[in-house]
């Protein structure tokens with residue numbers, strides 16, 4: 001197996017959002033923290049731009065054109081939270097391209113491929129972007145584009161996307177809502193922006209049971225998050241048996257984050273990462289990670305580094321031990337309608 005690979009690109013710094021919390025400072029802080037640790041020994045590569053075909057497998061051409069032309073005209077607001085500058089289109093192409101490159105590094109056969117894990121360190125984030133709508137700081141649905149690429153380019157039959165960003169990944173949720181080849185599972189604070197992702201939203205049609213929403217109240221910390229990962233997400237992953245696990249890794253559930261009210265610590269993120277690494281190892285499938293949110297720079301960079309340290313370690317760390325939280329138990333009971341009970 002090749003060494004873990006991290007994809008980055010300087011275009012992430014050219015998506016100029018001014019004093020917005022989703023700023024280039026996030027990438028600068030993470031990259032500084034990683035370089036101080038010699039990038040943890042990861043293979044660091046420049047992300048390609050995603051092709052129009054790769055993005056177009058998820059978004060209609062009008063959506064791509066709208067973003068390109070708004071950036072070409074000097075930028076502007078898309079909604080109250082989401083703005084673009086002249087450099088945003090290029091940044092968004094590479095953010096999607098980094099996510100696609102993660103899949104190529106994991107599933108491809110070329111030089112440096114067959115990595116056991118890979119990560120995309122980019123902005124803008126992606127999980128709020130719906131097929132035809134940029135929103136919530138997101139332009140293209142990076143993780144969804146990566147999952148679709150795995151299916152289209154490698155014939156992957158099942159992809160698990162687990163989203164631990166504190167906000168519900170409404171974009172990924174909507175894109176795969178009626179499909180069973182992508183199992184989308186999200187833990188998120190509720191109520192909170194964007195207001196979607198109730199436990200009752202389980203997907204529709206062929207996708208019924210393949211959307212798993214795990215809302216948790218504000219104030220939830222390591223125990224609640226980790227309990228859901230260990231006692232809901234992992235059993236679900238075992239039952240689904242995906243060929244690939246992708247993490248939509250946001251760090252705004254951190255106790256220090258200004259945009260939400262959860263209380264996850266650096267150690268909590270490391271423990272969730274350990275749980276997902278153990279999950280992928282147990283299934284014998286690769287693990288990819290795509291950066292989503294996280295707005296307190298110190299907490300974001302510490303927690304991101306802690307995540308990479310765990311997922312990229314030579315030996316899998318011991319799986320965390322955590323009691324079954326009452327909310328996780330309720331989630332297990334709900335899921336029993338679609339999935340076998342955990343052993």
Ligand SMILES: [Zn+2]
Nearest residue numbers: 165167252293
């Ligand atoms: Zn978020």
